[in-house]
Amino acid sequence: MAEKISFTINGQLQTVEVEPDMKLLDVIRDVLDLTGTKCGCDNATCGTCVVIVNGRAVKSCNTAISKVAGAEIVTVEGLANGMELHPVQKAISESGAVQCGFCTPGIVMELVAVLDQKPTASEQELTNALNKHLCRCTGYEPIRDGALIAQKLVQERVAEKN
Ligand code: FES
Ligand code: FES
Structure with a gap:
């Protein structure tokens, strides 16, 4: 019911x-x-x-x-603030990690959750998070690059707020 x-x-x-x-x-x-x-x-x-x-x-x-x-x-x-993309969205799109884009929202949300909880997450922790996601287009390398750029941008944003 x-x-x-x-x-x-x-x-x-x-x-x-x-x-x-x-x-x-x-x-x-x-x-x-x-x-x-x-x-x-x-x-x-x-x-x-x-x-x-x-x-x-x-x-x-x-x-x-x-x-x-x-x-x-x-x-x-x-995620976006008006026309301004979230740093993770920005990084993933600028790293060439978006081809067909079907996997992208899930990957972005995963990275936002991980980096919100722990902006200093290790590369291995980021990789572990990304391992839960399948992508049929990119070969994963650009996604890993994007995750590292995302981390940098998130850390910059945290530093600006402090
Ligand atoms: S649609 Fe939920 S994990 Fe594939
Ligand atoms: S970009 Fe096509 S599935 Fe990942």
């Missing part, structure tokens, strides 16, 4: 009335029309559906909507 479930997404409080076992991914795309989050495999393998829930990167294709009641969710649509 459908239930009312409330959460915050990209800074806005939302209430949806859906079956509690509906996938977060389907709510994001089909109910809220936030189609930046992609569905690559629908079985928790590819990482294209990653969003941030309470500060952590989460695969939305294997998360039931009932599990995010009261949570703070961020999707790729919530």
Whole structure:
């Protein structure tokens, strides 16, 4: 039976009335029309559906909507500040890591979550995070380069704020 479930997404409080076992991914795309989050495999393998829930990167294709009641969710649509891209978006696009772009939102959200938690993450920690993501186009090298540039930009932003 459908239930009312409330959460915050990209800074806005939302209430949806859906079956509690509906996938977060389907709510994001089909109910809220936030189609930046992609569905690559629908079985928790590819990482294209990653969003941030309470500060952590989460695969939305294997998360039931009932599990995010009261949570703070961020999707790729919530990153830019007006026309100004988030540093991770900027770095990934400037490093040549975007070819077809299908994997990009998930990778960006993963890196934002990791770098928000730990701007000084080691290269190995960044690689471990990226290993959860499949990309059929780039050969991964530009994505790794982009992650390192992203880290630099995030660190600069943290330094500016302090
Ligand atoms: S669509 Fe969720 S991991 Fe592939
Ligand atoms: S850029 Fe095409 S799947 Fe990664």
